[in-house]
Amino acid sequence: MMLETVIFYLFASLAVIFALVVILHPDPVKATLSMVITLFSLAVIYLTIKAPLIAALQILLYTGAILVLFLFVIMLLNIQREISLPFSKPVQLWGSIVSVGFLIGIITNFAIKIKIEESVKNYSLVLIAESLFKENALSFIATGFLLLAAVVGATIIATKVKRG
Amino acid sequence: MNEILEALVKYAAILAFMLGVVAPVMVWVERRGMALIQDRRGPNRVGPFGLLQPLADAFKFIFKEEIIPAQADKVLYLAAPALALVPALTTFTVVPFGPTFNYAGKEIKLVVIDSDIGALMFLALAGLGVYSLICAGYGSYNKYSLLGSLRASAQLISYELSMGFAILAILVSTASFNLLDVIDYQNSMWNIVYQPLGFLVFLVTAFAETNRVPFDLPESESELVAGFNTEYGAMKFALFFMGEYVNMTTLSLLLAVLYLGGWQLYPGWTPPEGIVGAIIGVLITLAKVIFMMWLFVWVRFTLPRFRYDQLMKLGWKVLLPLSITNLVIVTILVNKGIL
Numbered sequence: 001m002m003l004e005t006v007i008f009y010l011f012a013s014l015a016v017i018f019a020l021v022v023i024l025h026p027d028p029v030k031a032t033l034s035m036v037i038t039l040f041s042l043a044v045i046y047l048t049i050k051a052p053l054i055a056a057l058q059i060l061l062y063t064g065a066i067l068v069l070f071l072f073v074i075m076l077l078n079i080q081r082e083i084s085l086p087f088s089k090p091v092q093l094w095g096s097i098v099s100v101g102f103l104i105g106i107i108t109n110f111a112i113k114i115k116i117e118e119s120v121k122n123y124s125l126v127l128i129a130e131s132l133f134k135e136n137a138l139s140f141i142a143t144g145f146l147l148l149a150a151v152v153g154a155t156i157i158a159t160k161v162k163r164g
Numbered sequence: 165m166n167e168i169l170e171a172l173v174k175y176a177a178i179l180a181f182m183l184g185v186v187a188p189v190m191v192w193v194e195r196r197g198m199a200l201i202q203d204r205r206g207p208n209r210v211g212p213f214g215l216l217q218p219l220a221d222a223f224k225f226i227f228k229e230e231i232i233p234a235q236a237d238k239v240l241y242l243a244a245p246a247l248a249l250v251p252a253l254t255t256f257t258v259v260p261f262g263p264t265f266n267y268a269g270k271e272i273k274l275v276v277i278d279s280d281i282g283a284l285m286f287l288a289l290a291g292l293g294v295y296s297l298i299c300a301g302y303g304s305y306n307k308y309s310l311l312g313s314l315r316a317s318a319q320l321i322s323y324e325l326s327m328g329f330a331i332l333a334i335l336v337s338t339a340s341f342n343l344l345d346v347i348d349y350q351n352s353m354w355n356i357v358y359q360p361l362g363f364l365v366f367l368v369t370a371f372a373e374t375n376r377v378p379f380d381l382p383e384s385e386s387e388l389v390a391g392f393n394t395e396y397g398a399m400k401f402a403l404f405f406m407g408e409y410v411n412m413t414t415l416s417l418l419l420a421v422l423y424l425g426g427w428q429l430y431p432g433w434t435p436p437e438g439i440v441g442a443i444i445g446v447l448i449t450l451a452k453v454i455f456m457m458w459l460f461v462w463v464r465f466t467l468p469r470f471r472y473d474q475l476m477k478l479g480w481k482v483l484l485p486l487s488i489t490n491l492v493i494v495t496i497l498v499n500k501g502i503l
Contacts, residue, residue: 029302033240036295056284064291065321071298072317075310125280125341 004048011048015041028074032067039063053125174276178256187409188218194461201465228398233305236395240303245400247296248407254289256414258282260344262446263427263435274442275344282343283331286418287324290373293411294320296404297375297382297392304395312391315472316375316382322479323372323379329487330366333359333494334422337503347426354431356423358503361490363423365483370415372479374408377464381472416456417449424452 014037021034039062046055132140192207192215199206207214232241259282262274279285294317301313335341337358338349346355356363372379383391393404420426427445428434435441435448470478497503 030240033295033299040292052279053281053284056281056288059288060284060291064288064294064324068291068294068298068317068321072314072321075302075314075317 008045008048011041011044014038015045029071032070032074035070036063036067039067053128170272171276174274175257178261178276179253182252182256182410182413183406186413187406188222190409190412190457191218191221191405193458194464197458197461198465201462222402225399225402230398230400233395235305237303237305240299241395242303242400244296244300244303245396245403245407247299248293248404249410250296251290251293252407252410252414255286255411256417258285258289258343259414259417259421260347260426261417261449262442264344265438265442267439273344274446278344279342281341283335283341283346287328287331290411291320291324293373293407296407300392300396300404304392306395308388308390308394309392312382312388312394316392319372319375319379319381319475319479322476323369323483326365326479326483326487327369327373329484329491330362330369331422333362333487333491336491337494337498339498343421347421347428350425350428351432351434354423354425354428359423359490359494361486362494363419365487365490366419366422368478368483370419371460371463372475374411374415374460376408376412376460378467378470379475380469381475386469412457412460413453416453416460419456420449420452426452 018034018037018041022031022038025031025034039058043055043058043063046052046058195217196206196214198204207217210216210220232238257276258279260273260275260278264271264273266272275282277285297313297316297320301309301311301316304310334346334355337355338346340346340349349355371377375382381391383393388394393401396404425431427448429448435445494503
C-alpha cells in the first residue's frame with residue numbers, strides 16, 4: 001500500500017509538471033514530448049488502481065501512435081517556435097477560463113461522487129469485451145463507421161489540397 | 165512483497181543474460197557471419213576465433229572521447245540513447261521463456277510478469293522505441309539525423325499496425341491475451357502451420373521494428389551518412405547498438421512463443437515436470453531464438469535495402485491487407501469451429 005502511494009504521488013506530480021510544460025514551452029516538438037511523459041505517467045497511475053488494460057491501451061494508442069503522428073506532422077510542417085506570451089491573445093484567456101470552469105465542474109460532480117475502487121472492482125477482460133461486443137455492440141459498430149467516415153473525409157480534403 | 169522480489173530476481177537474471185551474453189555474442193556472430201557470407205575471414209586477432217573482439221570493442225567504446233555537438237539540444241541528445249533502452253529493457257518482461265515448474269512447493273512461472281494482457285503490454289512498450297529515434301534526430305541539430313528520425317517515425321507507425329493485426333489473429337484463435345495460453349494452445353499444432361500468412365507478416369514487421377536491413381532506412385548509410393545516429397559516438401552509440409540487439413532477441417523470443425510452440429520440441433511434446441524439465445524447456449526455447457537471430461543476421465547480408473517509397477508501399481499496400489486478410493480468415497475459421 002505504501003509503495004503504491006509513493007508511486008502515485010511521483011507520477012501524479014510528473015503528469016502535472018509536464019502538462020504545464022506542454023502549454024508553456026515555446027518549442028512545439030518539446031511540448032509534444034512533454035505530453036508523452038504526461039500520458040505515460042497517467043498510464044502508470046491506471047496501473048496503480050489495478051486497471052492494466054486501460055494503461056496498456058493508453059500507452060499503445062496515445063503515446064505509441066497518436067503522439068508519434070503529432071510529432072511527425074510538426075516536424076514535417078516545420079512549425080516555428082511560438083514567441084507570444086501566455087494570455088497575450090484574447091482566445092487564450094477565454095480558453096483558459098472555460099477550461100477552469102470545466103475542471104471545477106468535473107471535480108465537484110464526478111471525482112467526489114464516484115469511488116475508484118467501485119468502478120474498477122468488476123474489472124476483467126471478459127466483462128469489458130461483453131460490454132463492448134454484446135450490450136453496446138450497435139454503438140460500437142456505429143462509432144467504427146463514424147471514424148471510417150472521418151478518415152474518408154480527411155483523405156478527400158487532403159487530395160483536393162494536392163490538386164490545387 | 166514476495167512476488168515483487170521474485171519478479172525482480174527473474175528480471176535481473178534475464179537482464180544479465182541479455183546484456184552479458186546475448187549482446188556481445190551477437191556482435192561476434194554478426195561480424196563473423198558477415199565475413200562468412202562475404203567470403204572473408206572477419207575479426208580473428210583478439211582471442212581464439214576472435215571471440216574476445218566484443219570485449220575489445222567495449223573497451224574502445226568506453227575510452228573514446230565523449231563528443232556533444234555544440235548546437236545540439238543537450239537534454240534530448242543525451243536522453244535519446246537512454247530511451248533506446250526503454251523498450252529493450254521492458255518488453256521481454258511479458259514474454260515467457262520456459263515452462264512452469266514447482267520448486268519447494270511453490271509454482272514458479274518462467275516469465276517476469278504473468279499478465280492477462282501480456283501481448284497487449286508487449287505492443288504498447290515496443291511502440292515507445294520510436295521516441296528514442298525522434299529525440300536523437302531532433303536533438304542532434306543535423307539534417308541527416310532529422311531525416312533519419314522522420315523516416316523512423318513514419319516507418320514504425322506503418323509497420324506496427326500490421327504487426328498488431330498479425331498478433332491479433334493469434335489471440336483470436338487462442339481466445340486469450342496471455343502468452344502462456346498461446347503456447348498451451350499450440351499443443352495440437354504450431355501456429356506457423358495454421359497461420360503461415362500471419363507468420364510471414366510478423367517476420368517482416370519484426371525486421372522493420374528493429375530497423376534492420378532491408379528496413380534500416382532510418383540509418384541508411386548510403387544516403388543519410390548514418391541517419392539518426394550520425395552525431396553519436398563512444399558509449400552513446402554503443403547504447404543504441406545494445407538496444408537493437410536486445411530488441412532483436414525479444415522479437416525472436418516472441419516469434420518462438422507465438423508461432424513455433426515456445427518450449428515444445430515438436431507439436432505436443434512438452435518437457436517433463438520439475439526443474440530438469442524446465443531447464444530443457446528453456447534450452448529448446450533458446451535454440452529457436454538462436455535460429456531466429458541467425459535469420460536476422462543472414463537476411464542482413466543477403467538482401468539489399470528497400471527504397472523509401474517501396475518501404476511505404478510494402479507496409480500499407482501489401483502487409484496491411486495481408487494481415488487483415490489473415491485476421492478475417494482466422495476469425496471465420498474460429499467461428500466455424502475449425503481452428
